[in-house]
Amino acid sequence: MAARIFVRRRDGRIEVRLNEDARAIVREAFAHVLAAETDPEHEWHASLNGPIDPSHDVDDPLATLNRQSEVSSNVELAVVSLAEDFLNDGEAWAWLCTLQIALRATITAKGIISNERLEDADEDTRDYIKTLQTLLFGLADVM
Amino acid sequence: MPSVKPLRVSDETQTQTSVGTITQRPWNVIVWDDPVTPMSVVVVIFRKIFGYPNNKATQLMLTVHHEGRAIVWSGSLDRAQGYCVKLQVAGLLSTIERDS
Numbered sequence: 001m002a003a004r005i006f007v008r009r010r011d012g013r014i015e016v017r018l019n020e021d022a023r024a025i026v027r028e029a030f031a032h033v034l035a036a037e038t039d040p041e042h043e044w045h046a047s048l049n050g051p052i053d054p055s056h057d058v059d060d061p062l063a064t065l066n067r068q069s070e071v072s073s074n075v076e077l078a079v080v081s082l083a084e085d086f087l088n089d090g091e092a093w094a095w096l097c098t099l100q101i102a103l104r105a106t107i108t109a110k111g112i113i114s115n116e117r118l119e120d121a122d123e124d125t126r127d128y129i130k131t132l133q134t135l136l137f138g139l140a141d142v143m
Numbered sequence: 144m145p146s147v148k149p150l151r152v153s154d155e156t157q158t159q160t161s162v163g164t165i166t167q168r169p170w171n172v173i174v175w176d177d178p179v180t181p182m183s184v185v186v187v188i189f190r191k192i193f194g195y196p197n198n199k200a201t202q203l204m205l206t207v208h209h210e211g212r213a214i215v216w217s218g219s220l221d222r223a224q225g226y227c228v229k230l231q232v233a234g235l236l237s238t239i240e241r242d243s
Contacts, residue, residue, distance in 0.1 A: 100234030136181050
């Protein structure tokens with residue numbers, strides 16, 4: 001049985017069991033999403049803009065978090081909590097959203113709109129997608 | 144696809160009826176399928192955003208997977224837009240449309 005990469009502890013926190021290589025992949029994905037939010041030239045930028053402006057979300061899901069003063073978006077919270085060994089629920093949600101956005105931005109940028117296109121994608125792209133999916137599976141399992 | 148009853152719209156409908164307001168066609172929030180998003184992630188997002196129980200979130204996720212799209216919420220335009228934004232912020236492909 002494969003080792004779990006996220007573990008829910010008795011105190012409610014989520015333990016992150018990623019080695020440095022895995023954290024580097026997560027760090028890169030978060031950095032791309034952060035850059036794509038502000039850089040119109042970024043390959044992922046188009047996929048981050050839906051038909052409705054995300055800034056209309058006035059509920060501010062980060063409001064209850066201690067690190068709220070430092071961040072204003074999920075990806076910013078994900079970035080500042082990147083080195084943490086334990087995540088609270090808000091941080092785990094930010095990780096999940098950011099990894100999911102990285103996944104969808106990847107397939108959008110590569111034109112992968114079907115299972116057939118996915119099978120035809122180059123090996124590096126498929127490996128990257130599988131890595132993001134593995135992280136998302138692990139995170140969803142403890143949420 | 145089974146019909147999706149909105150969680151809080153029923154209260155609004157009752158209020159509108161009690162004051163004699165004509166009920167308008169609701170707006171539907173649609174989530175679209177893609178070839179890579181893990182099913183368990185979609186379930187978590189539906190539970191988190193809508194507060195749906197696991198069974199309902201799973202049922203909706205399976206509808207998205209098998210039919211390519213699912214109506215995940217129906218109600219007023221303002222709230223439909225809000226939910227659509229939340230789904231997009233969570234990385235799902237979502238749109239809104241007027242109920243036919």
